[in-house]
Amino acid sequence: MSQPTPMAALPRKLRIAVFNRTFSPTGGGAERYSIALVEQLSARHELHVFAQEIDHHWPGVTYHKVSAPLRKPRWINQLWFATASWWATRSGFDIVHSHENTWHGEVQTVHVLPVKHSLFQGRRGVRRVLRWIKVVTSPRLLAYLGLERARYAPQPGRQVVVTSESLRPIMEAAYPASRPALSVVTPGITMPQLPISASRKSEARAQLGLPAAGTCLLFVGNDYRKKGLEGLLRALAQLPGEVVLAVVGNAAHIAEFRAIADALKLGARVFFLGALKDVGPAYEAADALVHPTFEDTFAMVVLEAMAHGLPVVVSGPRYCGIAGLLAQGTNALLLDDPRDAGELARVLGDLLCQPALREGLSRGAAAFAERYQWREIAQQQEALYFSAVAAKALPR
Structure with missing residues (x-):
């Protein structure tokens, strides 16, 4: 990646449009990523946000509500958003930065696995032919693939940003022409005041309605299935009764998952908190984060928890992008198979029974998070903006 432009020597102030259908901190990791970059860069550039749902207010940011005449099916709404946002920003901006599957934008940030990869990875011969038949008979899949192909097509100044190194080879395999334009800009964090005092933990638990005593595990994710909540509930059933679980998300x-908890006789030990605008109190209230995800290109919640000094138990690199940066037993505990509730229960049991392990993981987590602060991440993004502007100005 190119070196960031020194903050005191910017060539000029840019007029930047940012696309994200849901611009709200409760939307998920991708939404919090785009929000953080807008907040960091708004003091230095003119930021315009284009979204269908807006729950954010920041000095110096201009918000544009994009209509949503038909929310479902989602693929039609995606086409509508892509078209409407293109029409609104086809001129007048130095940079268009899209966090969505749209064809318009010099900077395209990829937060999820490409649709093409998910459809065709590992399929050969008859299986691949059958998959193509499924695609050509599905307007939904044709729309998503068409948008994706246009999104990653080479254009003057185009920058394709992936959020983890593990996503880079997947993008290169799915869209080889995007390789020269690829860069990695990971999520970041703003470090809270550490350590979390006993009084702050107590206040956070009271605020969220969590038990004052006992060990509190934390799960954060909007897609409970994909993030492995059912396996975590089954693991919790094997742990001592004083261990409770706080669930934050959609x-x-x-x-559905309260019914699973009740069937496991966990009703009094699982606290569903819903989506929180500020997840900070949940991190302060918890004793560890558990993230047995089946698929995450990075997992911003893991980094946020580590910034709060929480020990983290997370799926290994095969399933989770951030895991490729972590060291087993030093700053995290990595799961070989997040679907194995028995393995998860054993790992959590070790964590709960070994105070020295918890303390070491807490120190390692905070030290790791220190290297991923938003002010440095924003400089990386800013450098890509100026690179795109310069490339667009070159003779074709």
Whole structure:
């Protein structure tokens, strides 16, 4: 990646449009990523946010509500958003930065696995032919693939940003033409005041309605299934009764997973908190984060928890991008198979029974997080903006 432009020597102030259908801190990691960059860069550049749902206010940022005449099916809304945002920003901006599957934008940040990869990875011969038949008979898949192909097509100044090194080879395999434009800009954090005092932990638990005593594990994720909550509940059933679980994320899944908790006789030990605008109190209230995800290109929640000095138990690099940066037993405990509730219960049991392990992981987590602060991440993003502007100015 090119070196960041020194903060005191910017060539000029840029007019930047940012696309994100949901611009709210409760939307998930991708949304918090885009929000943090907007906040960091708004004092230095003119930032305009284009979104269908806006729950954010920041000095110096201009917000543009994009209509949503048809929310479902989602692929039609995606086409609508791509078209409407293109029309609104086809001129007048130095940089268009998209966090969505749209064809318009010099900077395209990729937060999830490419649709093409998910559809065709590992399929050969008849299986690949059958998959193509499925695609050509599905307007939804054709729309997503068409948008994706246009999104990553080479253009003057185009920068394709992935959020982890583990996502880079996947992008290169799915869209080889994007290779020269690829860069990695990971999520970042703003370090809280550490250590978390006993009084702060107590106040956070009271604020969230969590038990004052006992060990509190934390799960944060909007897609409870993909992030492995069911396996975590089954592991919790094997742990001592004083261990409780706080679940933060999309309230739409609560009824289904509360039923699973009740079937495991965990009703009094699991606290569904729904989506929180500020997850900070949940990190302060918890004793460890558990993230047995099946698929995460980075997992921003893990970094946020580490910034709060929490020991983290997280799926290994095969499943989770940030795990490739972590060291087993030094700053995290990595799971070989997040679907194995028995393995998860054993790892959590070791964590709970070994105070020295918890303390070492806490120190290692905070030291790791220190290297990923938003002010440095924003400089990397800013350098890509100026690189794109310079490339667009070159004779074709």
